Amino acid sequence: MTGERTKGQSRLAALLFDPEARPDAGQIADLSALHGRFSVSNWSDEHAGIVELLHEGLTFDMGHLCPAQALHIDGLAHRVELPQGLDVDALCAVDLLPAPHLAGAGRLLPVLRVLADLLIDLTALPGLRAVAWCPARTVMSPAWFTEACGAWLAGGPFPALALTALFRGRDGGIASEGLAFLTGQEFALRPRPGVSPDQDARVAVRLTDWLVAHGRVDAPCDALLPGGGAVRIEPDDNDTLLVRCR
Structure with a gap:
């Protein structure tokens, strides 16, 4: 240098x-x-x-x-x-x-x-x-x-709020920013009526950890998130993963 x-x-x-x-x-x-x-x-x-x-x-x-x-x-x-x-x-x-x-x-x-x-x-x-x-x-x-x-x-989950960002989308769901730097894709977690924002936020954090570990998703799939339950993940044509809780 x-x-x-x-x-x-x-x-x-x-x-x-x-x-x-x-x-x-x-x-x-x-x-x-x-x-x-x-x-x-x-x-x-x-x-x-x-x-x-x-x-x-x-x-x-x-x-x-x-x-x-x-x-x-x-x-x-x-x-x-x-x-x-x-x-x-x-x-x-x-x-x-x-x-x-x-x-x-x-x-x-x-x-x-x-x-x-x-x-x-x-x-x-x-x-x-x-x-x-x-x-x-x-x-x-x-x-x-x-x-x-x-x-x-020290062996814990990926720091979703430090090395990526999570924010509320216009529909009330949670979207990621910066995840594409690691996987080539962002995600949008659909809101659930009657579910507290904190519960959806916990799912989003665990989903980030899962996606960082598993990498790019090119076909619809189900994922079981430790502490977050099951989610359905469907990629669209804009490198966004549309996610809903099962």
Whole structure:
């Protein structure tokens, strides 16, 4: 890495700071020395604001560090466990993406697990206000991200509200955003009359976990969701899975 990023690379995650708190490469190196779980494997030009981080044998580029030009990420639509008055649009982002030699591998679960683990370490950076997951346009508190992804890395379910997003559709059902980054498809869970929104939300979370584990669905099928009951899944022509509870 020479201080320039390869064209076509897509950021996956971002750490959001107040403008005056954006870290520099030296602070990342200090955190690496303190924790010892990741290392700064390439730091060629401090003014470029880019370092390469090595964690569990994989490398990731971290960019827009101070003193490089600040980055603002627009369109973060799904807020999770953030203070009501926090103006996310006013925050400056330090972003992460797979290093160029991992091009095309950023959607693989083993790579995402390593990145999530690295991000948990990076939440110790002073002044961090929020963590963003860009494919789902999700922004969340650092503590919530650590809890959700930490449980996943410890063998729990996929963190559906961290690495994807779930939201209410116009029909009152629940739809996903960002799942297509992993499987090529989003889903729309049809509402059930007389059923509480919390019950449907639990089904949606368990459905996300099932779809991440099973991958793309190209033909109608039934799935039994642990703790969520049985659902019927039917793909349409727009890469959306229409789902109803059985």
